[in-house]
Amino acid sequence: MAAAVEHEVSHPALQHHFENLEQQREAGTLGMWVFLVTEIMFFGGMFFAYTLYRSKFPDAFASASNHLSLPLGAVNTVVLILSSLTMALAVYCAQVGKRRNLILFLVMTIVLGSAFLGIKAVEYRDKYVDSLIPGRLVPGRPFNPVVAAHGDTDPHKLHLMGSATVKHVEMFYWIYFAMTGMHAIHMIIGVGLLLVLLYFSWRGRYGPEYHNPVEILGLYWHFVDIIWIFLFPLLYLLGRHMLHT
Amino acid sequence: MQAPETFETPAAERVNYLNAQYGLKSWLLTKDHKRIGLLYLGSISFFFLIGGLYAMFIRLELLTPQGDFLSSATYNKVFTQHGIIMVFFFLIPSIPATLGNFLVPLMIGAKDLAFPRINLLSWYIYLLGGIITIYALLAGGIDTGWTFYVPYSTTFSNSYVIATGAGIFISGFSSILTGLNFIVTIHTMRAPGMTWFRMPLFIWAHYATSLIMILGTPVIAITILLLAFERLAHVGIFDPANGGDPVLFQHLFWFYSHPAVYIMVLPGMGIISELIANFSRKNIFGYSFVAFSSLAIAVFGFLVWGHHMFVSGQSVYAGMVFSFLSFAVAIPSAVKVFNWTATLYRGSISYDTPMLYALGFIGLFTIGGMTGLFLATLGVNVHTTDTYFVVAHFHYVMVGGTLLAYMGGLHYWWPKITGRMYPEGWGRFSALVVFVGFNLTFLPQFIAGYLGMPRRYHAYPPEFQVFNVLSSAGASILGVGLLIPLIYLIWSMRYGRRAEANPWHLPGLEWRTPSPPPTENFLVTPLVTWEAYEFAPPEELRVIGVFKEDESLENADAVIDGRPT
Numbered sequence: 001m002a003a004a005v006e007h008e009v010s011h012p013a014l015q016h017h018f019e020n021l022e023q024q025r026e027a028g029t030l031g032m033w034v035f036l037v038t039e040i041m042f043f044g045g046m047f048f049a050y051t052l053y054r055s056k057f058p059d060a061f062a063s064a065s066n067h068l069s070l071p072l073g074a075v076n077t078v079v080l081i082l083s084s085l086t087m088a089l090a091v092y093c094a095q096v097g098k099r100r101n102l103i104l105f106l107v108m109t110i111v112l113g114s115a116f117l118g119i120k121a122v123e124y125r126d127k128y129v130d131s132l133i134p135g136r137l138v139p140g141r142p143f144n145p146v147v148a149a150h151g152d153t154d155p156h157k158l159h160l161m162g163s164a165t166v167k168h169v170e171m172f173y174w175i176y177f178a179m180t181g182m183h184a185i186h187m188i189i190g191v192g193l194l195l196v197l198l199y200f201s202w203r204g205r206y207g208p209e210y211h212n213p214v215e216i217l218g219l220y221w222h223f224v225d226i227i228w229i230f231l232f233p234l235l236y237l238l239g240r241h242m243l244h245t
Numbered sequence: 246m247q248a249p250e251t252f253e254t255p256a257a258e259r260v261n262y263l264n265a266q267y268g269l270k271s272w273l274l275t276k277d278h279k280r281i282g283l284l285y286l287g288s289i290s291f292f293f294l295i296g297g298l299y300a301m302f303i304r305l306e307l308l309t310p311q312g313d314f315l316s317s318a319t320y321n322k323v324f325t326q327h328g329i330i331m332v333f334f335f336l337i338p339s340i341p342a343t344l345g346n347f348l349v350p351l352m353i354g355a356k357d358l359a360f361p362r363i364n365l366l367s368w369y370i371y372l373l374g375g376i377i378t379i380y381a382l383l384a385g386g387i388d389t390g391w392t393f394y395v396p397y398s399t400t401f402s403n404s405y406v407i408a409t410g411a412g413i414f415i416s417g418f419s420s421i422l423t424g425l426n427f428i429v430t431i432h433t434m435r436a437p438g439m440t441w442f443r444m445p446l447f448i449w450a451h452y453a454t455s456l457i458m459i460l461g462t463p464v465i466a467i468t469i470l471l472l473a474f475e476r477l478a479h480v481g482i483f484d485p486a487n488g489g490d491p492v493l494f495q496h497l498f499w500f501y502s503h504p505a506v507y508i509m510v511l512p513g514m515g516i517i518s519e520l521i522a523n524f525s526r527k528n529i530f531g532y533s534f535v536a537f538s539s540l541a542i543a544v545f546g547f548l549v550w551g552h553h554m555f556v557s558g559q560s561v562y563a564g565m566v567f568s569f570l571s572f573a574v575a576i577p578s579a580v581k582v583f584n585w586t587a588t589l590y591r592g593s594i595s596y597d598t599p600m601l602y603a604l605g606f607i608g609l610f611t612i613g614g615m616t617g618l619f620l621a622t623l624g625v626n627v628h629t630t631d632t633y634f635v636v637a638h639f640h641y642v643m644v645g646g647t648l649l650a651y652m653g654g655l656h657y658w659w660p661k662i663t664g665r666m667y668p669e670g671w672g673r674f675s676a677l678v679v680f681v682g683f684n685l686t687f688l689p690q691f692i693a694g695y696l697g698m699p700r701r702y703h704a705y706p707p708e709f710q711v712f713n714v715l716s717s718a719g720a721s722i723l724g725v726g727l728l729i730p731l732i733y734l735i736w737s738m739r740y741g742r743r744a745e746a747n748p749w750h751l752p753g754l755e756w757r758t759p760s761p762p763p764t765e766n767f768l769v770t771p772l773v774t775w776e777a778y779e780f781a782p783p784e785e786l787r788v789i790g791v792f793k794e795d796e797s798l799e800n801a802d803a804v805i806d807g808r809p810t
Contacts, residue, residue: 017357017434019770027359027433034425034459042463045471045497049482052493135480167488174480174487178471 013210025212032216036223039186043227046179050234053171060168062239063161067132068176069123073236076119077228083112084225091218094211099204102214106198109221113191120184127173130156134174143170161242176235183231186224193217261664261761276361277764282347283662284368285338290731292334292375297724299327304686304717312704320703321388322404328391333413334375336647337505340512341458342371342423344654345451347662349427351755351762352445354436354771359429367422374416381408390701392502395483395494399475406476410469417462417469420508424458427451436754438773445753445777446522446535450515453539457504457511457546465501468494492557499550507546509643511539513606513650514581520603520653521585523751525592528778531584538577545574555626564623571621578614582607597749598672602653605680609645613638616691631701633712634694637687645683652679652730659734660744664761667737671729678726685719750783757789 011021018024054061090105127133131144147166148157158169197217200206206214262279272280302323306314315323346364350357358364381387387409389398398406431452435444472494475481483494522529529535551559551567585607594600616638619625629635659667693712698705705713747756752775758767771789775781 015361017355017361017765023433027429030432031360031425031429034428038421038425038459038463041460042467045464045467048497049471049493052490053482053488057488135478137474137478137480165488170480171482171488174482177480178474 011210013205021210028212028216029219032219036219039223043179043182046175046182047230050175050179053175054238057164057168057171059162060164061172062242063159063164064169064172064176065236065238066240067130067158068236069126070236072119072123073232076116077232079112079116079119080225080228083109083116084222086112087218087221091211091214094201094206094214095208097207099201099207102201102206103198106194106201110191110194110198113187113194117184117187117191120180130158132158132173134170134177137177143173145169161239179231179235183224183227186227190217190221190224193220259759260763261759262764263664263761265764274365276357276365278350278358278361278364279347279662279762281364281368282343285342285346285371288368288372288375289335289338289343292330296327296330296335297727299323299330300720301724303327304720306703307705307713308717310705310707310710315703317703318388321701322386324701325387325390326382329378329387329409329413332391332505333416334378336509336643337420338371338423339509339647339651340516340654341427341451341454341508342367342419344516344651344658345427345512346423348658348755349430349448349451350434351758351766352448352753353431353434353439354754354767354773355430355434356765356767358426359434360426363422364426367419367426370422371416371419374412374414374419377415378409378412381405381412384408392498393469393472395472395475395491396485399472399481399484400486407473410473414466414469417466420458421462424455424462427455428459436771436773439754442533442536443773443775443777446518446529446532446539447515449536450511450518450539453543454508454511456540456543457508460547461501461504461508464497468497468501492554492559495554495557496550499553500547503550503553504543504546506639506642507542509647510610511542513647514539516650516654516657517585517603517606518581519753520599520657521588522778523749523753524597524600524603525589525594526780527588527592528776528780529584530587531580532777534580535584538580541577542574545570545577549574552621552626555623556630568621568623572618575614575618582611596673598667598669598676599653599657601673601676602649602656605676606646606649606653609641609649609683613641613645616641629694631699632694633690633698633700636700637690637694640687640690644687649679652676655734657749658755659737660748661755661760661762663738663741664744665737665741666744666748667741668733671733675726675729678722678729682719682722682724682726686716686723687719689713689715689719746788747786750786752779752781752786753777757786759788
């Protein structure tokens, strides 16, 4: 056994407590998968609350959802799916050792991720303008939307349908801000980690022998993407049919 | 079971993990799982003393029926803080973060945990959470009960809910990281020949515990976060004033906090499996049943949380299902107890201190578990809800179970951890004192509770005084029983008899390396060819890789499987 280990050519990235790079790669990948399981449980608490109150207050949730900007949400979905594509290509380039393309795709992923956050900020600002930020989350700007009268089509006013009440619309917006806010925090962390990867890629650390960090961050990035894929229909596409009745 | 001979020279000067480096910095920046285990040992002991202090205040107040020692408001804070400190800062990290941290790599023949830096980070996170909680206690404390029920915690309580919640939120991540580290280590770092079914049952128990840690802890994290925002910004999903449902909070809280009971007791069961097999010198009866019962507890444990909420107004049908599942979770626990007793049968039992704790565990855990069945019964539960019957029940599981297992494990591996033996006579004496003191404290509470004494009040009708006086007397004995080991364990670190590598003559990998182990755990990578509890004659249980006089390594391959060649 001891002899077998000595024959292994030691790689500078191999940590002392692993026998070889393969074991280190396996541990890192499994570690990220386990971490993503904890993330599912973390978001799961909010999805559970969403499910409960959506079934309890369907009209309020539909009314509140209609006030969200469908075009901005849809564009963001496309942006994020594209970023997943560039991330996957970055992982591929790291595996085959194409350093220039690796750097290129990482930069594209960072740009797309930042674009998502920028569009999200515009949406948040719109909610601020319409006084739709729940409770006293923003000091001096309590939740206080103007409710539209029947026939009024002003998009800045809140259009209540069916048995919806302002109080329950506020609950939708709290769940909306909690979920998208938590998602955005994950995006910001992801972009930060991509910048670190970019630095080390530029230094030429990753190649066919050692590229585990790129793979692992790829897993994380796709996961954050998938969370959004669930958030978009659940938050933006409720009760659209009721607008035309 | 005194050592008749040693199998290696106890070279005091040999480099081990304790003397490899000196100085505060070498400890605070260490990535060695053994040193991190000791850092945890120190910090959880500190929190245990604080939690114990609060317990003392509770027992003092309850000596007399009048609320004369503490005001009702202060008493609310005292029992809340006792619960929060003991649950989140002692019981949950106790065995995994100290003994688990120290032993998981040693027992599977790895050089360290898979992520040593994350391991150190988890200790700092724990410490940060602990410091914030201590700040909250000093600033004015918290009075919501350790369960943080809404809307009291979000709207009405005037105590430091958010600061305490932040402390628990943060320390939860240390638990997640520990669990993650264990799962990855057990999957990817086992030594050659260490198959899944050759792993010691301690490892199986920690694997199951880690599953609960990674699946449950994130849920309490998000729940506490939402609670804090609800209190801070009046946004919410729990408060009826916001259209929310307080029962949702209870669901989310117990979805973690019931499995958390298994985070506390499963590692304890792992220790007991080791102690029973090794001090009976017999292979454990039904190895795979004991191993899989740990996983079964982890799975079933996630499906029974509703039995904390029978009187909360949840659906009666949900109550029936939760009642049935709570009975079901008793089965894997019973499998363990039966297998332990079957292992004892015709074993060559020695009554060293760890074994005394293990036998105590079996008895007390059985009582704790059986009274759990009373509480899982819908009708009885209504009668006993929020009485001292519940308090006695979970103390039998958490103190009679987890704490006794922890003490047994600490004694059992003390020679490996410190390289010194603890004084056996004092050990046995204090184990008996703990057992007597514990029962005197909590047995009367079953009776008082069944007769109707409610929990969480500082005053009570005079007819309950006799039970409370017995209980307070027992608590003093229990306190003394726990202080004795604190003193002699610290004493033995310097003055104890030097321990050889394998003082109990056992086959486990952790005993096949010097005491205390070298930083890299094993001098050569071990090759495992034996089953977990395959007892060999002592002369065959040699250290893997032996030092010659001049400190060079000899014999590396010759004894690699623990057999003479």
